[in-house]
Amino acid sequence: MSSSIIQFHSSPLTDTVRLSRHSPCFLGLRSSPSSHVAAMATKACAKxxxxxxxxxxxxxxxxxxxxxxxxxxxxxxxxxxxLVGDRNPIENYIVRDKKRACETVGINFLEVRLPEDSTENEILKHISLLNDDPSVHGNVFQIPLSRHMKKENLWKGVRIDKDVEGFHPFNIARLGTPIGEEPRFVPCTPLGCIELLHIYNVPISGKRAVVIGRRNDFVGLPAAHLLQREGARVSVVDSKTSNPEELTRQADIVISFAGRPNLVRRSWIKDGAVIIDAGASLAKDPNRPGGFRWVGDVCYEEAIKLASAMTPIHGGVGPMAMAMLLQNTLLSAKRMHNFE
Structure with a gap:
């Protein structure tokens, strides 16, 4: 790997500007601010x-x-x-999972399937129709799309107040701006990772954190900005970083989005580190239901011996990301209808 690293340094932030205000408590849910922590108290010391x-x-x-x-x-x-096209079984599975998740909490779900050869303008037309539909509070499209699509143009087409995945350039840019200029929505996977740290009472302020993988700047960098806003000293490691093992071994918190199976080995991990493995990839496995199995960025068998806390491979960050999507959709609806 060639040398390339992005580092962020900041002083601890006050509780009033923490992005955890996007949590269920901020939404005005009936549970008390400490309800999730209390519910997980018996799990707090678990590996x-x-x-x-x-x-x-x-x-x-x-x-x-x-x-x-x-x-x-x-x-x-x-x-x-x-959803553009229907040839990708993984994308079909993800859409079905979103539909089931919406049904379990009472969110109305609308699926729009477009032909594989749909043009960018045709997709933008449908996005515009959904933007104008008052019954739709969250407007997303399933990626990856056909190779001829420029996803950035499609994300720009989604109305900012319906961008519940947090991918609009406005929302991404706001994460990197000074505190006080908050995004309307935070990308679901990074937000879910930070919420896990909050719920498990993992100290962030003043700690050294490493984020592995940029993921086109829509996952890795938002996670780095969220950690920075919490007062962590953050390094982002990617394929161009010359010393990823050394940097990661210094981290108290490791969040990985690389999508490279078993990239992080025992020698990368600091004793007592907290590891959030969000880089799980689907690998073909005819012996598993659906024909796939999840493989993590972090070698679980090795990491679990050193980490103080770690997400599992199966049922890892995915359920949390989905919960954040549902949460953002509810937040959008509450904003549109001025409901407290």
């Missing part, structure tokens, strides 16, 4: 972070809040997903 349990609790709170909103103002949040 394996119980992501599924945390995500399930957040979903339950979202469901209760959606019911309260519907009863009070007659509004049900709606999420629309545009």
């Amino acid at each position: 394996v972070i119980d992501v599924k349990a945390v995500a399930m609790q957040i979903r339950q709170d979202i469901k209760a809040e959606i019911y309260r909103m519907k009863e009070a103002v007659g509004v049900t949040p709606g999420l629309a997903v545009i």
Whole structure:
């Protein structure tokens, strides 16, 4: 690897500007600010972070809040997903998963399937129609799309106040700006990772953190900015970094989005580090349901012997990212209808 590293340094931030205000408590859910932490208190010392349990609790709170909103103002949040083509089994699976997640909490789900050969302008036309639909509060499209598509142009087409995936250039840019200029939405996977650290009471301010993988600047860099806003000293490691093992070994917190199976080995890990493996990849496995299995960035068998806490491979960060998508959709609906 050639030498390339992006480093962020900041002083600890006050609680009033922490991005955790996007958490269920900030949404005005019925649970108290410490409800999730209290619910997980018996798990706090566990090696394996119980992501599924945390995500399930957040979903339950979202469901209760959606019911309260519907009863009070007659509004049900709606999420629309545009899928181009139907040849990719993984993309079809992800869309079905989003549909099931919406159904479990009471969010209306609209699926728009477009032909494989749809042009960029045709997709933008459908995005515009969903932007103008008052029953739709979250407007997303499933990626990757056909190779001829410029995803950045499509993200720009999504209305900022319906960009529940947080990929609009406005929202991405706001994460890197001074505190006080907050994004409307934060990308779901990075937000889910930070919420896990909060819920498990992992200290962030003043700690050294490493984010592995940029993921086209829509996952890795947002995670780095969120950690920076929490007061961490952050380094971003990518394929051009000359000393990734050394940098990662110094980190108290490691969040990986590389999508490279077993990239992070025992020698990369500091004793007692907290590891969030968000780089899980689907590998073909005919012996598993659906024909696929998850493989993480971090060699789990080696890392678990050193880490103080770590996400699992199966059911890792995915459930938390999905919970954040549902949460952002609810937040969008509440904003549009001035519901507290």
